[in-house]
Amino acid sequence: MINSMEGGGASAPIAAIAEVLRRCGAEIQVLALCWRDGRGIPALHAAGIPVEVRDGAEADHGSALKWLLARLRAIRPALIWTSLTRATLLGQLAGRRLGLPVVSWQHAAYLKPANRHLLRASHGLSALWVADSDAVADFTAEKLGVTPDRLISWPIFRADASAAPASPGTRQGRLRIGSLGRLHMVKGYDTLLLAASSLRALDIDFEIEIAGEGQERIALQAQASALGLDMVRFSGFHADPQTFLAGLDIYVQPSRSEGFCIAAHEAMQAGLPVIASAVGELARSVQPGITGELVPPGQPDILVIKLGLLLDDPARLARLGSEARRQTLARFGPDRFEAAGGAVLERLFSLGVLPAAGGVRAAPLFPVPEATMSSA
DSSP states (O other), rough: EEEEEOSSSSTTTHHHHHHHHHHTOOOOEEEOOOOOOOTHHHHHTTTTTEEEOSOOOOOOOOHHHHHHHHHHHHHOOSOEESSSHHHHHHHHHHHHHHHHOOOEEOOSSSOOOHHHHHHHHHHGGGGGEEEHHHHHHHHHHHHHHOOOOGGOOOOSOOOOOTTTOTTTSSSSSSSEEEEEEOSSGGOOOHHHHHHHHGGGGOOEEEEEEOOOOOOTTHHHHHHHHHOOOOOOEEEEEOOOOHHHTTTTEEEEEOOOOOOOOOHOOOOOOOOEEEEESTTTHHHHHHHHHTTTEOOOOOHHHHHHHHHHHHOOOOHHHHHHHHHHHHHHHSSOOOHHHHHHHHHHHHHHHTSSSOOOSSSSSSOHHHHHHHHHHHOO
């Protein structure tokens, strides 16, 4: 169960996660509370994962709960997995009403105060919490009060050694800076635009491409126009992020908060040096002077300095990017991804959430009636 089928974000790793669970004997069906842009659906359909999306809004919680209860009664799952705050709170209520165990993904290392208080009060309704990174696990323990016996990490990025590599600092012409993500205040693109305005004074030939869609697009385009940033382009949603990243020299993630941040890790996988805010798992993955640079969120003056130093030394970009790729493939390779998923299932067995002992069974963990799957 997930909030929406928006492209990127929490829906992006579902296919890889489902692949691991299926190899352990599970059957998966995705229920989404609303559409948003619906761009997360094609990847799930391509992976053969049934998806049902409720035709509703983002705040009609009573109607959403009624829909969930009806669908869960029809599907008769052995286990509910929830992702993001709204789906988790409603999933917990549905699980309690129907007597079904709930496992909840936590993807953020920051929550709005109201959501934090709600999840702290309801955390006991989830049998297990799965953090999408070690940084989020620490946040979940500290802010939500989840104890270690009910908390485990499964980093949501499965690195791919065959991903198209970038060639930072080796092309002729302008150096290309890029970022990939939702056009939302939390991503800090207004900070990047302020930094770009100051960067022009350094007499460096550069351009910036921001790939993504979101509610802040009009405001960000207006800011870029007001600052006279003709070297900044908003290119919209990219269905193929690997190709986008392969054409860059530097990747910037100026977020105000993050959990894991798949996009920045995809950039490191591509062999790009990354300048990122020191938030969430980025503060652990980006090593200053080795794979990129870290900056405080919301401080364009410091971002300008870090960008200027890298842009002034193109030969250094390839060295940083090469090490970023090596470390990312080592930390988040397929074997580690699968082992982490197996550990989650073993924890569920040890807690008695799943009716088995001594290892993963071959019978489905999440049985879905054939009629439901064929109609999804």
